[in-house]
Amino acid sequence: MKTVGVIDYGQAGNIYNILRALKQVGASSLVISNNLDFNKVDRIIIPGVGSFPDAIQELKNKELFNPLIEQIQTKPTLGICLGMQILAKIGFEFTKTIGLAHFDAEVKKIQCDEPVPHMGFNKIKVVKPSKLIEGIENEDFYFMHSYEVVNYENIISLSSYGGHDFVSAIEKNYVYGVQFHPEKSREAGLNLFSNFINI
Amino acid sequence: MRIIAKLDVKPPYVVKPVHFEGWRKIDTPDKLAKKYYDEGADEIFYIDIVASLFQREILYKEFEQTSSKIFIPLAYGGGIRSIENMSKLFHSGADKVVINSYAVQENPQIIFEASQIFGAQAVVVNIEAKRADNKWKCYSDSGRIPSSYELLKWVETIQENGAGEILIQSVDCDGRNRGFDVDLIKSVVENTSVPVVASSGGWSEIHIEELLSTVSPSGLAFASALHYKNLNISKIRSFISGN
Numbered sequence: 001m002k003t004v005g006v007i008d009y010g011q012a013g014n015i016y017n018i019l020r021a022l023k024q025v026g027a028s029s030l031v032i033s034n035n036l037d038f039n040k041v042d043r044i045i046i047p048g049v050g051s052f053p054d055a056i057q058e059l060k061n062k063e064l065f066n067p068l069i070e071q072i073q074t075k076p077t078l079g080i081c082l083g084m085q086i087l088a089k090i091g092f093e094f095t096k097t098i099g100l101a102h103f104d105a106e107v108k109k110i111q112c113d114e115p116v117p118h119m120g121f122n123k124i125k126v127v128k129p130s131k132l133i134e135g136i137e138n139e140d141f142y143f144m145h146s147y148e149v150v151n152y153e154n155i156i157s158l159s160s161y162g163g164h165d166f167v168s169a170i171e172k173n174y175v176y177g178v179q180f181h182p183e184k185s186r187e188a189g190l191n192l193f194s195n196f197i198n199i
Numbered sequence: 200m201r202i203i204a205k206l207d208v209k210p211p212y213v214v215k216p217v218h219f220e221g222w223r224k225i226d227t228p229d230k231l232a233k234k235y236y237d238e239g240a241d242e243i244f245y246i247d248i249v250a251s252l253f254q255r256e257i258l259y260k261e262f263e264q265t266s267s268k269i270f271i272p273l274a275y276g277g278g279i280r281s282i283e284n285m286s287k288l289f290h291s292g293a294d295k296v297v298i299n300s301y302a303v304q305e306n307p308q309i310i311f312e313a314s315q316i317f318g319a320q321a322v323v324v325n326i327e328a329k330r331a332d333n334k335w336k337c338y339s340d341s342g343r344i345p346s347s348y349e350l351l352k353w354v355e356t357i358q359e360n361g362a363g364e365i366l367i368q369s370v371d372c373d374g375r376n377r378g379f380d381v382d383l384i385k386s387v388v389e390n391t392s393v394p395v396v397a398s399s400g401g402w403s404e405i406h407i408e409e410l411l412s413t414v415s416p417s418g419l420a421f422a423s424a425l426h427y428k429n430l431n432i433s434k435i436r437s438f439i440s441g442n
Contacts, residue, residue: 014289020267049289051318082318094315115394115417117320117363120201121241142241142272144294144320146363184272184294 002197005032005041007068007083009058014049018080021183025190027197035067043197044071048081048181052091052107052147055082056099069100076174076199078132081145084170084177088149102175105151105167114162117146122180124157124168132156132176132195133169139188141168141180149179174199201418202435203396204235204425205244208277210261215423216248216341217374225426229265235425236269238432243273244297244366244396244420246325250278251300252340257284259291266292276325276366282312289317297366299325300339303346307356314361319393324362326353328383329370335383342370350383354390365395366420372400376423378409385414396420402429404438411439 004022006015008031015031022029022045030041038044046068050058059065071077072087079087088105091097099107110116121140126133133156143159148166156169159179170177176196182189206213206228213231214222225231232243245265250257257278266273275288276297285296296317302309302324313322327342328335328350335350348356354365367387369380377400384397394417401407402424410419419439424430 014292014294016290016292017266017294020292021270024270049294049317049321051315054316115392117394119320119364119394119417144272146319181272181294184270186270189270 002027002043003041004029004043004045004197005037006030006045006047007064008033009050009055009062009064015047017183018045018047021190021193025194025197027193032064033062035063038067038071042075044075044077046077046079046083046086048079048083048085050082052082052085052093052099053095053097055086056097069102072100072102072175076196077176078196079175079177080183081179081181084179085147085149087175087177088151091147093147103149103151103154103170103172103177105149105170107147107149109146110148110161110164110166112162112164117144118161119144121185122159122161124159126157127155130156130169130171130176131199132171132192134195136188136191140185141178141182141188142184143180145179149177200416200439201241201396202432203242203244203418203420204231204240204432205246205398205420205422206231207246207248207422209249210247210258213426214248215374215426228261229268231426232265232273233268235432236271239436240271240432241418242271243269245273245275246297247277248341252343257288259287262288262293263291274323276323281309282316285313285317289321295321295323295364297323297325299327302357303337303348303353304339304344307360310357310360310362314363319361319363322362323364323366324357325366325368326350326387327368327370335386338370342373350386351390354387358391358393362393364393365391367395367397369399374423375400376402378402378406381410381413384410384416388414388416394418404430407435407438
């Protein structure tokens with residue numbers, strides 16, 4: 001039985017909706033709130049509501065920052081929204097913050113003429129096929145973000161907002177990141193979780 | 200453009216206020232949320248319209264019943280007074296929190312704190328505007344209590360404090376089904392860089408056209424028009440995309 005560990009980073013992470021989506025697709029899950037919990041899971045989800053510096057600070061407070069860097073080397077991992085962003089090397093939300101640095105990427109404010117945050121359902125344009133999005137490449141996903149991951153090497157898909165293309169999904173060594181919220185993207189989002197637990 | 204179903208909740212029912220008063224029962228929020236989810240809504244706004252007015256605690260359990268049935272974004276508003284309230288709401292299934300009364304009457308700083316902790320995208324400010332001469336004044340507690348803020352001053356204040364989205368409601372037009380306050384919505388959209396959700400008064404395609412021919416908000420919220428089946432989500436969507 002595969003168990004997905006969902007990182008609990010304090011008051012900001014909305015883990016409830018992710019746990020509910022995992023339950024809906026029949027996955028067993030566990031909330032990870034300390035280092036020892038990692039032993040009980042073989043997959044990891046980093047959820048995403050909050051700000052980059054707060055998320056990193058919370059991980060450090062809970063002594064999860066370094067263990068998480070180690071864990072994602074060997075376990076399939078999915079970062080969602082801010083959870084994707086903190087997988088990058090550096091974040092520039094409010095202040096410069098060092099991230100988990102799995103991806104050689106920076107996180108910057110979206111530059112476009114439309115209102116920011118970018119909110120609503122949007123398409124993805126696949127750059128490189130991935131098991132994560134198999135069968136749902138043409139679906140819409142829900143976005144809710146003011147920052148984007150700037151990366152050039154590990155892109156699964158781009159999305160477009162206000163005439164500007166940004167990275168909407170990334171992958172490197174079984175570590176995945178999605179800028180959208182699969183737990184808020186209807187059936188397509190649930191299918192993404194199914195894909196992830198079957199990787 | 201996002202289409203949002205707005206549930207004005209007076210627990211345990213969704214009610215339809217007229218001018219924010221004179222409530223009529225519609226159905227329970229969990230049933231309606233599921234219904235509008237199935238019909239294709241982009242988001243649901245759940246607003247407890249009496250929590251602030253009655254100075255009552257937030258009913259988290261009731262809210263969680265609604266959140267457990269849908270897989271689209273759900274915003275909660277009503278009676279929020281602290282970061283702790285918000286944190287509990289996010290753990291009860293909220294994706295966004297909607298703030299008005301406490302911020303506009305007592306402490307605009309709460310918007311800044313919320314935005315820092317939860318990210319701007321999770322912080323919606325609900326503005327209840329009422330016409331006074333050729334301007335608008337901001338109200339709270341479902342349009343009952345005036346604040347000291349004139350509309351554009353408040354828009355500027357909340358934006359400086361890091362609000363991620365504005366829900367603009369009109370005390371004059373709400374529940375009357377006679378169309379949006381187009382000038383009001385235009386005024387807000389033109390004076391902010393954050394997404395604006397237009398609400399209050401949209402009842403028919405004509406009203407949508409009236410609005411969209413003048414201004415392009417980021418989302419449209421409907422209550423009565425959906426509850427009384429004068430419009431449905433797919434009808435609205437095909438009308439907007441054909442326009």
